[in-house]
Amino acid sequence: MRIKKEAPVQKNEELEVDVIDLTYQGMGVAKVSDFPIFIEDALPGERVQVKVLKVKKNFAFGKLEKIIKASPDRVQAIDRRFTQSGIAPLQHLAYPKQLEFKQHQIKELFNKAHLDVQVSPTIGMDNPSKYRNKAQIPVRKINGKLETGFYRRHSHDLIPIEDFYIQDPHIDEAIIKVRDILRDYHVSAYNEVTHKGCIRNIMVRYGRATHEMMVVLVTNGKNLPHKEDIIKAIQSKLPDLDSLIQNVNDSHGNRLMGDKNVLLAGKAYIEDELLDTKFLISPMSFYQVNPIQTEKLYSLAIDKAQLSKDDVVVDAYCGIGTISLAMAPKVKHVYGVDVVSEAIEDARKNAKLNQIDNATFVIAKAEDQMKKWADEGIRPNVVVVDPPRKGIDPTFIESVLEMKPERLVYVSCNPATLVRDCQALIDGGYEIKQPVQPVDQFPQTPHVESVTVLERGK
Numbered sequence: 418m419r420i421k422k423e424a425p426v427q428k429n430e431e432l433e434v435d436v437i438d439l440t441y442q443g444m445g446v447a448k449v450s451d452f453p454i455f456i457e458d459a460l461p462g463e464r465v466q467v468k469v470l471k472v473k474k475n476f477a478f479g480k481l482e483k484i485i486k487a488s489p490d491r492v493q494a495i496d497r498r499f500t501q502s503g504i505a506p507l508q509h510l511a512y513p514k515q516l517e518f519k520q521h522q523i524k525e526l527f528n529k530a531h532l533d534v535q536v537s538p539t540i541g542m543d544n545p546s547k548y549r550n551k552a553q554i555p556v557r558k559i560n561g562k563l564e565t566g567f568y569r570r571h572s573h574d575l576i577p578i579e580d581f582y583i584q585d586p587h588i589d590e591a592i593i594k595v596r597d598i599l600r601d602y603h604v605s606a607y608n609e610v611t612h613k614g615c616i617r618n619i620m621v622r623y624g625r626a627t628h629e630m631m632v633v634l635v636t637n638g639k640n641l642p643h644k645e646d647i648i649k650a651i652q653s654k655l656p657d658l659d660s661l662i663q664n665v666n667d668s669h670g671n672r673l674m675g676d677k678n679v680l681l682a683g684k685a686y687i688e689d690e691l692l693d694t695k696f697l698i699s700p701m702s703f704y705q706v707n708p709i710q711t712e713k714l715y716s717l718a719i720d721k722a723q724l725s726k727d728d729v730v731v732d733a734y735c736g737i738g739t740i741s742l743a744m745a746p747k748v749k750h751v752y753g754v755d756v757v758s759e760a761i762e763d764a765r766k767n768a769k770l771n772q773i774d775n776a777t778f779v780i781a782k783a784e785d786q787m788k789k790w791a792d793e794g795i796r797p798n799v800v801v802v803d804p805p806r807k808g809i810d811p812t813f814i815e816s817v818l819e820m821k822p823e824r825l826v827y828v829s830c831n832p833a834t835l836v837r838d839c840q841a842l843i844d845g846g847y848e849i850k851q852p853v854q855p856v857d858q859f860p861q862t863p864h865v866e867s868v869t870v871l872e873r874g875k
């Protein structure tokens with residue numbers, strides 16, 4: 418007979434504990450008889466008083482009530498709401514320590530997989546705030562008023578916020594202006610319980626190099642009351658706005674954007690520049706959110722690819738062709754693939770915009786297209802991957818092993834899937850000889866970006 422094990426802590430219990438670690442989500446970890454308690458805002462080395470909020474089978478969540486002994490790495494938090502909303506959950510950790518935490522996280526995951534891989538110190542920012550070039554801000558009604566802000570973590574309760582701390586201030590300013598116009602015209606905010614109300618969220622993109630700006634009003638259905646007046650008011654309050662778009666999203670659930678875009682004013686895209694290359698960016702296309710660090714990240718990826726004039730490169734998960742087009746002038750041909758059709762349409766336009774004629778872009782799942790290219794006999798010397806958090810598909814790895822590129826440059830935003838995929842590539846004969854290089858794309862948050870080079874063994 419199995420005996421049900423009791424958790425050693427109970428809901429609402431008050432405890433004094435030592436914080437021993439930080440989770441990959443940036444929460445402090447304490448243990449009571451080996452049972453982990455995750456505590457927001459607590460740092461390793463601290464002794465804290467916590468109140469147990471929730472007890473699950475294998476762990477509990479605790480609320481930090483009092484810091485009894487503070488870590489020397491603790492700094493004054495800018496605003497409690499940035500932790501509550503998850504905008505900047507590491508704001509209380511000194512920036513150099515955030516960089517160490519990110520390096521350590523990657524190292525630990527490789528160690529756990531018994532892979533002997535070196536990890537270099539994280540490349541950080543001189544000014545680790547106000548860096549984001551994109552915001553997607555939820556809109557809700559609070560106390561009868563349309564508000565913009567961010568959700569409390571693990572909930573859909575909106576906390577009104579005007580200064581988002583990690584976003585370019587031009588974006589914060591635009592959101593306040595648009596919010597006030599929507600209030601003036603009594604446009605309703607979306608209510609996800611009743612599925613009624615008009616504005617679901619406001620997306621803003623800002624080109625750091627070009628200062629071009631796009632505002633997207635995401636609406637629950639086609640109707641946008643007082644459309645013409647709102648367009649005029651936005652143009653008057655944001656005279657330099659380059660693109661105003663309505664995105665229709667009448668889906669139930671958490672999808673941020675719908676499939677249909679209606680151009681309200683200006684262009685259907687904005688332009689920006691990275692590494693002396695120009696890019697058109699449509700509302701649905703992925704574009705890295707920290708342009709200063711992106712240049713460092715891509716320069717590293719390009720250097721580490723050791724490109725030469727006769728090389729054929731595959732850039733998988735290529736988005737609007739950022740890496741492909743920065744590499745194209747150095748090689749014979751680049752093949753890019755992405756599953757989002759708008760991104761590939763942008764990539765093709767971006768090739769023309771930069772007078773690049775040695776890049777081919779395909780709309781497909783990377784795993785399907787790699788197999789097709791392998792079957793067609795395409796044999797790249799270098800494969801670059803920059804996948805979403807879930808990493809690369811096993812069938813993609815099979816095609817890499819068939820194509821036998823000399824190098825695979827892996828740009829990763831999730832060290833857990835990076836390590837899993839590296840393991841599969843190492844099993845297939847690849848080696849990691851150079852240290853993995855983390856680059857801090859998301860200061861004040863626990864997100865970790867890195868570049869790893871896998872070389873084909875002899």
Ligand SMILES: C[S@@+](CC[C@H](N)C(=O)[O-])C[C@H]1O[C@@H](n2cnc3c(N)ncnc32)[C@H](O)[C@@H]1O
Nearest residue numbers: 703734735736739755756757782783803804805
């Ligand atoms: C992290 S972004 C990288 C984009 C680009 N390399 C850049 O830096 O701008 C990941 C990209 O993968 C694409 N994507 C997601 N799943 C995919 C799949 N199965 N096959 C191809 N592309 C995919 C997304 O559309 C997105 O553009």
